[in-house]
Amino acid sequence: MKTKSDFPNLNERKPDGVKDDGTPYRVLVVDDSVFVTKQITQILASEGFEVVATAADGEEALNTYKDKYPNIDLVTMDITMPKMDGVTCLEKIMEFDKNAKVVMISALGKQELVKRSLLLGAKNYIVKPLDRKKVLERVVTSLE
Amino acid sequence: MSDYLDPNNEELLKDFFAEAQAQIEALEQNILVLEQDPANRDAIDEIFRAAHTLKGGAGTVQMLELAEFTHIVEDLLDAIRSQKVSANPSLVDTLLQALDVIKDMLDYRVEGKVYKKDVSQLQSQLKSYLAAGGVSVPRTQTPPSPPKTPAKHTVTAHNAIPSSTGGLSEYERMELKEASNGKKVYKVSVHFDESNPMNSVGGIQVFAVLKELGTVLKTHPEFDKLYEDNFFEVVDYYMTVDVDWAVLDKKLHIGDVTTGYEILEIELPGAPVKKAETKAVSHSPAAEIKKVPTVEKPTSTENEERADQEASTDATKKSASVGSVLRVDSKRIDNLLNLVSETVINKATFNQIANIFTEGMVEFHAQNNLLREGLKNFLEKIPEFFNQMQAGANPKDLKKRMNDEIFPLMKIYDQVESKLKSAINNFKSSSQNLSRIIGELHEGVLRIRMVPISQIFSRFPRLVRDLSKTLNKKVNLILEGEDTELDKSVIEDLLDPLIHIVRNAIDHGIEDPEYRESIGKDEEGSLVMSAHNEGNMIVIEVYDDGKGIDVETIKRKAVERGLIHPTKILSDVEAFNLIFEPGFSTAKTVTNISGRGVGLDVVRKQIEKLNGSVSIWSERGRGSRFTIKLPLTLAIIQGLLVRVGKEVYVIPITSVIDSHRILPTDIKIIDNYEVFNVRKDVISLLRLSQLFGLKAEEGQYQFVVVVGSGDRKMGLLVDSLIGEEDVVIKPLKDTYTASPGIAGATILGDGRVSLIIDVSQLLDLGLRQERAIREKREIRVR
Incomplete structure (x- = not known):
């Protein structure tokens, strides 16, 4: 069995998804598309983030957030969803916790909603189709 | 120019002159610092700020010749600041010359005239430094660098943020001033990446970021336009900044969204600030900033002249009424008001006491009448007593009856007396109180006229520098106790005597550097000017570590000039004081600086006019010390x-x-x-x-x-x-x-x-x- 000492990682780097204390950032992924949810989960997990919950619509997301509060460090929020859309959900979450860190996931052509979200307190936005590098970059800057 | 800043406004002119004086002092001091330490950033920044404020102020009151000239100086200063030109000694000399011209210009304006002398030579000299330093004005462009590297964002310190009107109209700036609540307003121009798939979001995204870091007062294009689905390559955010530039820098770097930004401080009307050039902080070639001139210049020289003449006549009209202005700390006025209100209270107490006295008087009259009546009754009864006595009544009994009659009369004033006694006590304490208040009031009023001696001390660094340069001496001037306060009128009359003494000290006192070295002294002579309070006197001392005063030479000179009889025996102190006699000068040769025979006697006269005294003490080879003692106030x-x-x-x-x-x-x-x-x-x-x-x-x-x-x-x-x-x-x-x-x-x-x-x-x-x-x-x- 190969151990770390056999192949020392010369460029050892703390993964972006891990806090200074060694525990991972806890993420709530909100998207009505299972495919996108999985994609985001994979991308985040690859950098050490821990997706602690997922939600398929705004209402569920809001309840989950409240349930787990304060054990969620970041939310990725799809904009178009059934029951409660992402922007409304964002608004509610911000009302509940003004320090919430939410990154919007938007399809092209929803500029207006993205702008509204940013003004409501979203930290950043990611445009679909998702690109691993960009997702990570924006999630990381949102956590600062 | 704007219509609400009337350049002939007296108040404005007064303020301008007062402020300009302060700026000139700041300039001078810091140029001298720069001479000593050419790399002193603080001094450079301060010089810059002062020159810029001066220029801005001159523009506001339409002193165009001043604004224009200062502008050239400012360009040079900017070059120094950005380290394109180094502050070598000849440059410092030129700067000081330029400063003298600025002073002259101001002096002319104070008298209501316009400076007309030809300054083109000095101007071209100033410009030649710019050319030599390879600087073109305005700004050279910051070389483009690849995007996405936060390190390429230059983190600028607060005090290095350039400023200008930011291309805004006077009205817009007024609006900003209103909205900013007295804070500094910056224009943050952010450049956006067009290749971003949702490039129209950037403007709002940055807005959302910035509003966390301060107050965004205005955007260009306007917020509504940003919200619509348009892409703007550059968006200007006018805002106050509550965080460090480092934070701002970090937050403004948004991957794929922004490509660079510049920050510019906006000059708000009424509060001219810092400088008028932009400093691009960018990582894209898009950042090209043009200089925004703050002073509008008439297009032709003819216009300029006419404007000058107009200004001149207007200023002449006004200058007569511009008296000397005294800036007083408002606390001192408050204190006075406080004391005045105390005297008002005191007055009320006195009124009250006066009432008590009047009452006492009335009561006294009443009692007095009673006494008279009682006495009358008693006198009327006396024959009756006699009769009874003759009838053989018991004298003891009779005496008792008489006593009974008189006793109430004896006590008749007691009440009035005690009343008056308390009134008198009250009067005494109130009067004591009043004298205390008046004492404080007196002091308070005197304090209004008190100004720190730094007002005149501050002129000496330049003087000493110039003198020591002309005389090829090295002098280190040390100022002490600059905060010591003196009556304004005293301070004004003190300048000339002090200049005289300092000139003397450098010319006759401090030796040549070579000589100093040869006798084991520090090559650089030191000259100390100090001021401190001693009781109700101010003591100002000027001392140097030069060669001191040669008593023998003085005696010989004094005998030569017939000031003393050859046989007179003088103590050292008496000898030293001879140099204050008219027509006395020990300098071997007459120099340009001192030794013309009009000398220290004038100093003594002037000081004595101020009710002060001046004395001197010296030790041969060790230096000499002038001591001036002055009363705190003349009044x-x-x-x-x-x-x-x-x-x-x-x-x-x-x-x-x-x-x-x-x-x-x-x-x-x-x-x-x-x-x-x-x-x-x-x-x-x-x-x-x-x-x-x-x-x-x-x-x-x-x-x-x-x-x-x-x-x-x-x-x-x-x-x-x-x-x-x-x-x-x-x-x-x-x-x-x-x-x-x-x-x-x-x-x-x-x-x-x-x-x-x-x-x-x-x-x-x-x-x-x-x-x-x-x-x-x-x-x-x-």
Whole structure:
């Protein structure tokens, strides 16, 4: 069995998804598309983030957030969803916790909603189709 | 220019001149610092700020020649700041020359004239430095660098943020000023990446980021436009910033969204700030900033001239009414108001006491009437008593009855008495209170006129620098106690004497660097100017570590000039003080700086005019020290009240050395002079009664007040000493000022007018007489 000492990682780097204390950032992924949810989960997990919950619509997301509060460090929020859309959900979450860190996931052509979200307190936005590098970059800057 | 800043507004002009003076001082000080330490960033920034403020101010009051000239200076300063030109000595010289021109321009304006001298040579000299430094004005562009590297964002310090009007109209800037709540407003111009798939979001995204870091007051294009689905390559955010530039820098770097930004401080109207050039902080070639001129210049020289002339006539009209302005800390005024309100309360107390007295008087009258009536009754009863006595009544019994009649009459005033007693006590304490308040009020009013001595000290670094350069000496000037406060009028009259003393110290005192080194002294001579309070006096000292004063040379010179008799034996102090005599100069050659014979005697005159004294102490080879003592204020002095005949005179206590009670037989005659001995000294006497033509009283004792300054002493013979008192000096009208020996008049507590004796004049008088007599005698001897 190969151990770390056999192949020392010369460029050892703390993964972006891990806090200074060694525990991972806890993420709530909100998207009505299972495919996108999985994609985001994979991308985040690859950098050490821990997706602690997922939600398929705004209402569920809001309840989950409240349930787990304060054990969620970041939310990725799809904009178009059934029951409660992402922007409304964002608004509610911000009302509940003004320090919430939410990154919007938007399809092209929803500029207006993205702008509204940013003004409501979203930290950043990611445009679909998702690109691993960009997702990570924006999630990381949102956590600062 | 704008219509709400009237360039002929008197208040505005006053403020401008006051501020300009401050800026010039700041400029001068910091240029000198720069000379010592060419890399001093703080000094450079400060110079910059001062020059820029000056330029902005000049523009506001339409002093275009000033604004234009300062502008050129500013360009050069900017080059220094951005390290494109280094501050070498010749550059510093040029800067100082330019500063002198600026001063002249201001002086002309103060007098309501316009500076018309040709400054083109100096201008081209200034510009030549720019050219030599390879600087083109305006700004060279920051070389483009690849995006996405936060390190390429230059984190600028707060004090290095450039400023300008930001291309905004006066009205827009007014709006910003209103909205900013007094904070500085910055224009953050952010460049966006067009290749971003949702590039129209950037403007809002940055807005959302910025509003966390301060208050965004305005955007260009406007917020509504940003919200619509449009892409703008550059968006300007006008905002106040509550965080460090580092934070702002970090937050403004958004991957794929922004490509770079510039920050510019907006000059708000009424508060000109910093400088007028932009500093691009960018990582994209898109950042090209054009300089925004703050001063609108007329297009042709003809226009310019006309504008100048107009300004000139207007200014002339105004300048007559622009008096001297005193800036007073508002706390001092508040304190005065407070005291005034206390006196008002005190007045009420006095009113009350007056009422009690009136009541007491009424009561007294009533009781008095009762007493009279009682006495009348009693007197009426006396025959009855007699009858009873004759009828053989018991005398004891009778006495008791009489007592009973009188006893109530004896107690009749008791009540009034106790009432008046308490009223008197009340009166006494109120009056004490009042004198305390008046004392404080007095001090408070005096303090209004007090200004820190730094107002004149600050001129010396430049003076010393110029002097030492001309004389090829190295001098390190140290200023101490610059916060010491002095009456404004005193400070104004103090400048010339101080300049004189400092010139003397550098010219005659401090040796050449080579010589200093050869005798083991530090190559650089030091000159200290210090000020501090001593009781109610201010002591200003100027001392150097130069060669000191050669007593022998002084004696020789004094004999040569006939100031002293060759046989006279002088103490060192007496010798030092000879240099204050008119026509005395020990310099071997006449230099441009000092040694023209008009010298320290003027200094002494000036200081004595201020009721002060000046003395000197020196140690050969070690240096010399000038000590000036001045009263805190001119208006009030402590005086010794003396009586001569029926008149009361005041002798300023500062010149009183001591006083003696003597018998007429203690007065001796030497050389037709009345003298008397105090310990080992022989002091000549001056009878004030003779001087002022009064009839002296022939008492058993006489009193001598020994007065003097430095080594000069004289005894004033008076009839009696009354005491010490603070007296307010009232100047005498012109017709009476010719009377020798009188400095002014004052009104005493009892309303009498008393004359104040001018001791230095009396001393001169005595000395002159002595010299005249000696000369006469010398002629006779020949």
